[in-house]
Amino acid sequence: MPDAKQLFEQYYDALLRSAQDPDMALGLFRSVSAYRERKARALERFPHTVELAEEVRKLKRECLGRLDELVEKASASLKENGAQVYYASKAQDALKIIGQIVGSGKVVLSGKTLTGEELGLRQYLEGLSNEFWETDIAQFIQQLREEKPMHYVYPSLHVTREEVAKLLSKLLGREIPPDIPTEVRAIREFLRGKYFQADFGISGGNVVAADTGTIFLLESEGNIRMLTNVSPVHIALVGIEKVVPTIEDAFKVAEVTWRYAGFSVPLYVSLISGPSGTADIENTLVHGSSGPVELHVIFLDNGRSELAKDPILKEALTCIKCGSCLFECPIYQIAAGYYGGHAYFGGVGAILTAHVGGSLVEAAPIAYTCLKCGRCTELCPQQIDLSQLIPELRRRIANAAKSK
Amino acid sequence: MKSLRPYTPPALRLLSSNIARSGNPLGLKKSECAAWASDLHLPSQGTTILYTGCEYQMTSYLRPLVEVLKRVKFKDTLFSTFSAGGKLGIGLMKAYTKVTSQESEQYNRILRMAALNLRKLGIDFAYLEEELYSGALLYEYGLFEDFEQQAKRVARQFEEAGVRKIIALSPHSAEAFQQIYPKFISTFDLEVVPYVCVVAEALNKRGLKLALPKALSLTIHDPCHLARSLKVTEEPRKILQSIANLDLRETALNRELTNCCGAPCDTVFPELSQIAATKRAEELAATGAQAAVTLCPFCHSHLRRGVELAGKKLEIVDFIEVLHQALEVGRA
Numbered sequence: 001m002p003d004a005k006q007l008f009e010q011y012y013d014a015l016l017r018s019a020q021d022p023d024m025a026l027g028l029f030r031s032v033s034a035y036r037e038r039k040a041r042a043l044e045r046f047p048h049t050v051e052l053a054e055e056v057r058k059l060k061r062e063c064l065g066r067l068d069e070l071v072e073k074a075s076a077s078l079k080e081n082g083a084q085v086y087y088a089s090k091a092q093d094a095l096k097i098i099g100q101i102v103g104s105g106k107v108v109l110s111g112k113t114l115t116g117e118e119l120g121l122r123q124y125l126e127g128l129s130n131e132f133w134e135t136d137i138a139q140f141i142q143q144l145r146e147e148k149p150m151h152y153v154y155p156s157l158h159v160t161r162e163e164v165a166k167l168l169s170k171l172l173g174r175e176i177p178p179d180i181p182t183e184v185r186a187i188r189e190f191l192r193g194k195y196f197q198a199d200f201g202i203s204g205g206n207v208v209a210a211d212t213g214t215i216f217l218l219e220s221e222g223n224i225r226m227l228t229n230v231s232p233v234h235i236a237l238v239g240i241e242k243v244v245p246t247i248e249d250a251f252k253v254a255e256v257t258w259r260y261a262g263f264s265v266p267l268y269v270s271l272i273s274g275p276s277g278t279a280d281i282e283n284t285l286v287h288g289s290s291g292p293v294e295l296h297v298i299f300l301d302n303g304r305s306e307l308a309k310d311p312i313l314k315e316a317l318t319c320i321k322c323g324s325c326l327f328e329c330p331i332y333q334i335a336a337g338y339y340g341g342h343a344y345f346g347g348v349g350a351i352l353t354a355h356v357g358g359s360l361v362e363a364a365p366i367a368y369t370c371l372k373c374g375r376c377t378e379l380c381p382q383q384i385d386l387s388q389l390i391p392e393l394r395r396r397i398a399n400a401a402k403s404k
Numbered sequence: 405m406k407s408l409r410p411y412t413p414p415a416l417r418l419l420s421s422n423i424a425r426s427g428n429p430l431g432l433k434k435s436e437c438a439a440w441a442s443d444l445h446l447p448s449q450g451t452t453i454l455y456t457g458c459e460y461q462m463t464s465y466l467r468p469l470v471e472v473l474k475r476v477k478f479k480d481t482l483f484s485t486f487s488a489g490g491k492l493g494i495g496l497m498k499a500y501t502k503v504t505s506q507e508s509e510q511y512n513r514i515l516r517m518a519a520l521n522l523r524k525l526g527i528d529f530a531y532l533e534e535e536l537y538s539g540a541l542l543y544e545y546g547l548f549e550d551f552e553q554q555a556k557r558v559a560r561q562f563e564e565a566g567v568r569k570i571i572a573l574s575p576h577s578a579e580a581f582q583q584i585y586p587k588f589i590s591t592f593d594l595e596v597v598p599y600v601c602v603v604a605e606a607l608n609k610r611g612l613k614l615a616l617p618k619a620l621s622l623t624i625h626d627p628c629h630l631a632r633s634l635k636v637t638e639e640p641r642k643i644l645q646s647i648a649n650l651d652l653r654e655t656a657l658n659r660e661l662t663n664c665c666g667a668p669c670d671t672v673f674p675e676l677s678q679i680a681a682t683k684r685a686e687e688l689a690a691t692g693a694q695a696a697v698t699l700c701p702f703c704h705s706h707l708r709r710g711v712e713l714a715g716k717k718l719e720i721v722d723f724i725e726v727l728h729q730a731l732e733v734g735r736a
Contacts (some may be wrong), residue, residue: 373664394546
C-alpha cells in the first residue's frame with residue numbers, strides 16, 4: 001500500500017506542473033473552443049441526437065443487468081462468424097492471451113483502444129520485443145512523448161502544433177515546420193510504411209451487437225480501417241459493458257457517441273463481424289481472402305461485472321466515452337488527463353479507476369479533485385449523476401482505508 | 405486519528421473534527437457565529453427561521469486556513485497533533501488572529517442586510533443563535549456516518565425550537581436540507597426555501613419598485629448548487645432585471661451551464677482551486693460589467709480571490725447587498 005501523503009503529492013505535483021504549463025494551457029484552450037463549436041454544429045445539424053441519447057441511456061442501463069447473457073450471445077455470434085473469442089477476467093489474463101497470440105519479434109499496430117491503455121498493452125508487448133505503433137495521430141504523438149493519454153477521443157488535445165513539429169523532426173531526422181497539414185502528411189507517410197509490415201492489428205470496439213457479433217469502430221483518420229483490414233490478424237479488445245442486444249441498438253449507441261464527441265458524421269464506421277472469408281470457389285468457405293485471416297476477440301471484465309452489480313456506482317459503466325464531460329469540466333480544462341488515473345479521466349474516470357483495472361487507492365486523489373459542481377452531468381448524453389456517485393466513492397475510500 | 409481514514413485528505417479530517425467539536429467546519433465559537441445579529445433583536449423562537457449555517461461567518465477565515473494548508477500539504481502528522489495544540493493548531497491560531505475585524509465584519513454586514521431585507525419585505529422569521537452547521541461538507545466528503553450524526557443534531561435542534569420552515573441563506577445548506585437530509589432522516593420534512601426564492605415571492609406580492617442610486621452594470625455568477633441542484637436560475641434574474649439603474653449582463657456560461665468558481669477543492673488542492681477561480685473571474689470580467697453578483701458565500705469569497713489573481717477590475721458582490729441597496733432606494 002502506498003503512503004497516502006506520497007500518493008496525493010505525486011498526483012498533485014504532476015497535475016500542478018501541467019496546470020502551470022502555458023503550452024498546455026494554450027493547447028487545451030484551442031481544443032475546448034474547437035470542440036464546443038463542432039459539437040454545437042453537429043447537434044444543430046442532427047437535432048434528433050438529444051432524443052436518441054435518452055433512448056441510449058435507457059438501453060445502456062438495461063444492459064448492465066444482463067451483461068453475462070449479452071456477452072455469451074455476442075461470443076456465440078462471433079464464433080459462428082469464424083472469430084476466436086476469449087473472456088479475460090483480469091488484466092493479467094487479457095495480456096497473457098494477447099501475448100500468446102502475438103509472440104515476439106512482430107510488428108503490431110494499434111488504433112485507439114482505451115482498454116489497451118487500461119491494461120498497459122503497449123508496454124507489455126514492447127516488453128516481449130515487439131515493434132509497436134499507435135496509428136491514431138493523437139496516440140502516435142502521445143507515444144512519441146512517452147506520456148499517458150489525456151482524453152478518450154482526443155488523447156493529445158493539450159499538445160500544440162509547435163510541440164508536434166519538434167517531435168516529428170526528431171523522429172524523422174528532418175525539419176518539420178509547425179504547420180498542421182504538413183505535420184499530418186509526415187505522420188501519414190511514416191505510418192503508411194508501417195501498415196504493410198504489420199503482423200497484427202489491435203483495435204478496441206465502441207459498441208458490439210450481440211445478435212450479429214458485429215464490432216463497431218468509429219473514426220475519422222482511416223487508421224482503424226487500415227489496420228483491421230491490412231493486418232493478417234486482427235485482435236479486438238472490448239470491455240464487456242460495450243455489448244448491446246441488437247445491431248440496431250449498436251447503431252444508436254454509435255451515433256450518440258460520435259455526435260457528443262463533436263462529430264457531425266464520423267468519416268468511417270467499420271462494422272466487423274468476423275475474419276475475411278470467401279466461398280467463391282465451389283461455394284466452400286475459406287477464411288482469409290483480402291482481409292485478415294484471423295479475428296480474435298477478447299472480452300475484458302477486469303472489475304466490470306462486479307461494478308455492474310453495484311447499486312449506485314454501476315452508472316459509471318454506462319459511459320460511452322464520448323469525452324463531453326471532460327471538455328466541459330472546469331478542472332479538466334486546467335489539468336487535462338492529469339485529473340485522472342492511468343486510463344480514465346475526470347469524475348467518471350475516478351470511479352472507473354477505482355473499480356476497473358485500478359484501485360480505490362489510485363482513485364483517492366482523483367475523487368477528491370472533483371468539484372461536484374454538476375456541469376458534466378448537464379452535458380452528459382448518459383446523464384451520469386456524479387453528485388451522487390462521487391460522495392459514494394469517497395465514502396468507500398474513507399471506509400476501505402479505515403479497515404486497513 | 406492518524407490511522408483512521410488514511411486516504412481521506414488530512415484537511416478534510418480537520419474540518420470534520422471541527423464540525424464534531426464545535427458544530428462548524430472552522431471551529432468558530434457560537435458567539436462568533438451569532439455576533440452579526442446582536443443588535444437586531446431577532447426573535448429566537450418561531451416556526452420560520454433564517455438559517456445562516458455559520459457559513460458567511462466562516463468565509464473570512466477560509467483564506468488564512470488555506471494558506472496554512474498550502475504549507476502543510478498532505479502531511480498527516482501535523483494534523484494528528486492538532487487537537488493537542490500541535491504545529492498546525494498553533495499555525496492556525498496565528499493565521500486566524502490575522503483575520504481583521506474589518507474582514508469578518510464585511511460578512512457580518514451581509515448577514516445583517518439579509519435580515520433587514522426580509523424585515524422590509526414583511527417576512528416574519530426567527531434566528532437560532534446557537535444554530536449548527538448543516539454538515540453538508542461531511543456528506544460531500546463521503547463521511548456519511550459523521551454527516552448522519554450532525555444531521556440528527558441539527559434536526560433535533562430544529563424540532564426543539566418548533567421550526568417548520570427554513571429560509572436557507574446559502575445554496576449549500578438549502579440543498580442539504582432539501583435533498584440530502586430526507587435520505588438520512590426519513591422523518592425530516594421541513595419546508596426549505598432558498599433565500600432568493602423567499603425574496604422573489606415577497607416582491608411579487610408587494611409590488612415594490614426597486615432602484616439603485618446610480619447606474620451599475622452587473623453580471624451574474626450562478627452558484628453551481630443553486631442553478632443545478634436546486635434549479636433556481638430565473639428568480640435572481642427577474643429581481644435584478646426589475647431594479648432601475650441596473651444593467652444585467654450574461655456571461656457565456658450561465659444558468660444550469662454555469663462554470664464552477666473552484667471553491668470546493670480549495671482546502672485539498674488550493675493552487676488548482678485558485679486557477680479555477682482566476683479563470684471564472686476572467687469569464688465574468690469579459691462581460692465588461694463593473695461588478696459580478698453571486699448568491700453563495702463560498703463563491704463570493706473565492707471569486708474575490710480569483711479577481712485579485714486575474715488582476716481584473718471587477719467587484720464581487722452578494723445578491724443580498726444589491727437587494728439591500730435597491731430596497732433602500734426603491735419605494736412601494
